[in-house]
Amino acid sequence: MTARTPPLAVTAYTAVSALGCGRAAHAAALRAGACGLRPNAISSAPLPCWVGQVDGIEAAPLPQELAGWESRNHRIAWLALQQDGLLDAARAARERYGRDRVALLLGTSTASIGASEEAYRRLTPDGRFPPDLRRPAIHTAHSLVAFVAAALDLAGPCATVSTACSSSAKVFAQAERLLRLGLADAALVGGVDSLCDSVLFGFNALELVSPEPCRPCDAARRGLSIGEAGGFALLERVDAAPRAPRLIGYGESSDAHHMSSPHPQGLGARLALQDALARAGLEPAAVDYVNLHGTASPKNDEVELALIADTFPASTRASSTKGATGHTLGAAGILEATVALLALEHGVVPGTVGCRTPDPAAGPQLALASEARDVRVALSNSFGFGGNNACLAFARAEALA
Amino acid sequence: MSATLTLWVEGIGLWAPGLPSWPALRALCAGGAPSECAARPAAAVLPPGERRRAPESVLLAVEAAGQAVAMSAREARELPCVFSSAHGDLAIMDYMCATLAAAPAELSPTKFHNSVHNAAAGYWTIASGCMAPSTALAAHAHSFGAGLLEAATQACAERRAVLYVGYDAVSQGPLAEMAPSSQPFAAALVLAPAPGAAACARLTLGIGAEAAPAAPRHPALAALAAANPSAGGLALLEALAADAPAALALAAGPHFHLTVHLEPSR
Numbered sequence: 001m002t003a004r005t006p007p008l009a010v011t012a013y014t015a016v017s018a019l020g021c022g023r024a025a026h027a028a029a030l031r032a033g034a035c036g037l038r039p040n041a042i043s044s045a046p047l048p049c050w051v052g053q054v055d056g057i058e059a060a061p062l063p064q065e066l067a068g069w070e071s072r073n074h075r076i077a078w079l080a081l082q083q084d085g086l087l088d089a090a091r092a093a094r095e096r097y098g099r100d101r102v103a104l105l106l107g108t109s110t111a112s113i114g115a116s117e118e119a120y121r122r123l124t125p126d127g128r129f130p131p132d133l134r135r136p137a138i139h140t141a142h143s144l145v146a147f148v149a150a151a152l153d154l155a156g157p158c159a160t161v162s163t164a165c166s167s168s169a170k171v172f173a174q175a176e177r178l179l180r181l182g183l184a185d186a187a188l189v190g191g192v193d194s195l196c197d198s199v200l201f202g203f204n205a206l207e208l209v210s211p212e213p214c215r216p217c218d219a220a221r222r223g224l225s226i227g228e229a230g231g232f233a234l235l236e237r238v239d240a241a242p243r244a245p246r247l248i249g250y251g252e253s254s255d256a257h258h259m260s261s262p263h264p265q266g267l268g269a270r271l272a273l274q275d276a277l278a279r280a281g282l283e284p285a286a287v288d289y290v291n292l293h294g295t296a297s298p299k300n301d302e303v304e305l306a307l308i309a310d311t312f313p314a315s316t317r318a319s320s321t322k323g324a325t326g327h328t329l330g331a332a333g334i335l336e337a338t339v340a341l342l343a344l345e346h347g348v349v350p351g352t353v354g355c356r357t358p359d360p361a362a363g364p365q366l367a368l369a370s371e372a373r374d375v376r377v378a379l380s381n382s383f384g385f386g387g388n389n390a391c392l393a394f395a396r397a398e399a400l401a
Numbered sequence: 402m403s404a405t406l407t408l409w410v411e412g413i414g415l416w417a418p419g420l421p422s423w424p425a426l427r428a429l430c431a432g433g434a435p436s437e438c439a440a441r442p443a444a445a446v447l448p449p450g451e452r453r454r455a456p457e458s459v460l461l462a463v464e465a466a467g468q469a470v471a472m473s474a475r476e477a478r479e480l481p482c483v484f485s486s487a488h489g490d491l492a493i494m495d496y497m498c499a500t501l502a503a504a505p506a507e508l509s510p511t512k513f514h515n516s517v518h519n520a521a522a523g524y525w526t527i528a529s530g531c532m533a534p535s536t537a538l539a540a541h542a543h544s545f546g547a548g549l550l551e552a553a554t555q556a557c558a559e560r561r562a563v564l565y566v567g568y569d570a571v572s573q574g575p576l577a578e579m580a581p582s583s584q585p586f587a588a589a590l591v592l593a594p595a596p597g598a599a600a601c602a603r604l605t606l607g608i609g610a611e612a613a614p615a616a617p618r619h620p621a622l623a624a625l626a627a628a629n630p631s632a633g634g635l636a637l638l639e640a641l642a643a644d645a646p647a648a649l650a651l652a653a654g655p656h657f658h659l660t661v662h663l664e665p666s667r
Contacts, residue, residue: 043505044501120499129579135579141487158547159538159550161538162539163537181406181554197505202514205508205510206513256529256530257527259527271532384519387527
């Protein structure tokens with residue numbers, strides 16, 4: 001049986017997505033039930049579908065001193081760092097603890113592959129990358145962390161987690177272990193994924209892309225809308241910020257079933273959920289809100305809704321916010337951790353944008369429209385290709401008193 | 402003062418050209434010649450259908466993982482696993498980028514799902530029936546050390562044996578100039594937080610100040626370490642093969658090293 005895990009304070013957090021930049025924009029959009037999806041005009045060849053795109057990235061270059069890191073993924077990262085004081089909070093942590101005592105753990109599935117794709121479209125006659133894209137540091141899975149480490153001058157433990165759509169949820173677990181063992185005193189976690197041909201045509205090849213705006217948890221859902229997003233959270237020990245919201249648990253598991261479809265009985269997802277509850281020392285009834293993975297793929301939603309209906313009482317509310325943001329893949333973990341933290345902070349249960357007629361597997365927990373409600377404990381599910389599952393548990397500080 | 406992590410090595414796996422196993426590395430380090438071996442790793446742990454579908458990088462990683470778990474005599478399904486690779490599967494990345502540039506609608510769905518960085522973790526957990534946590538990391542040229550730190554952290558924090566695999570496949574196409582890797586390499590360790598019957602060495606890991614990372618001493622290993630972004634891990638394997646106390650540093654980030662103190666335990 002899993003032992004309880006000591007909680008950590010979330011001393012700063014933010015996200016950017018198709019819903020806007022920062023916490024206030026996301027809280028307002030979630031409360032209003034806004035949909036940030038738009039027709040796809042970003043792929044290099046036509047693909048009729050809807051996407052969740054971060055506005056203004058094309059006109060937001062990196063500062064001159066970071067220009068060597070230019071890529072869409074890093075522009076989203078930089079934009080996210082400008083929101084809600086993240087940059088100042090991360091720098092303050094570096095000054096307080098030392099640059100080698102702040103871990104940097106970020107999830108991404110795309111990294112800057114969009115830049116590599118562009119290079120292949122513009123190869124020189126002798127088959128090389130064009131000179132402006134001959135920058136090895138951006139053509140690798142680790143580019144995001146290397147960029148943020150350079151931008152913030154961090155020199156502690158650092159790694160990129162790339163487990164597809166659970167990537168930027170698993171970084172919270174990794175950070176907790178490093179802090180518990182005394183290998184770091186704070187951790188900047190998060191993740192960024194950016195729209196690119198690889199994910200749009202890749203999910204299209206798997207016949208998982210919806211021709212209409214995605215409808216998570218709807219009986220007539222037709223697949224995903226792909227999105228992009230970036231976000232960060234600063235984690236410190238609770239004594240550094242006793243009133244801050246807390247990471248109180250996490251669960252991780254593998255499906256051991258299939259590379260691109262979930263376990264038919266949701267066994268891996270159930271293990272991750274149970275692990276998170278056990279580490280948090282919670283009974284299911286203590287959970288006020290669950291942000292679902294809820295991709296709008298036929299299989300995922302059926303399995304996940306059945307798990308929620310089977311685990312929680314009707315007083316626990318659940319919703320997928322991917323109808324509002326799109327499925328932001330490697331950034332979904334941090335984006336939806338942000339949604340869970342906003343639910344705690346603002347007393348709002350987001351609705352399931354795009355869902356009109358719930359799947360028959362849905363229980364009474366599913367919130368179709370947003371609800372004003374006291375949320376003391378919130379979970380966020382993230383499940384990825386390869387059967388890689390993560391579940392995060394957050395609580396308001398006073399909920400644990 | 403930073404913490405240290407104490408672990409016991411229970412299993413070691415390895416695959417590279419001329420070095421198809423841990424015994425082959427020991428023989429080389431003892432003065433022998435590189436071993437004869439097949440051009441591709443067998444990855445016998447995978448069922449035949451999966452072996453056909455799996456890309457080269459997965460075969461590499463799974464081969465080393467299977468060897469290490471067999472040596473530890475543990476059940477693969479019980480072990481959380483950490484897979485670390487600088488670049489994932491560069492041949493698939495080259496295929497993806499080339500296909501997307503020429504005919505994006507023709508992208509292969511199998512190649513796409515094989516392109517995820519956690520493909521090796523996925524194939525491994527599916528083949529071994531492992532429902533324990535699995536992860537996939539990258540840290541560019543420091544991937545082997547960064548992955549080892551995560552595996553050691555999991556083992557010590559959760560008091561549970563962990564499988565660690567560090568690997569990189571060969572790059573090809575225009576991407577190869579940006580992400581050079583000219584030899585395949587995978588190494589795997591089963592790491593336990595307490596001494597058991599299978600323990601062959603004790604490792605004490607710490608976080609080091611800026612130190613020159615160790616390079617393998619044997620010329621063949623040094624050449625391999627220069628040809629593959631994860632093969633710097635050979636410095637640790639060479640020290641394990643020497644069966645003598647040793648201290649070395651492994652790069653785990655641009656400004657960050659793991660200090661490793663090694664004591665043979667039998």
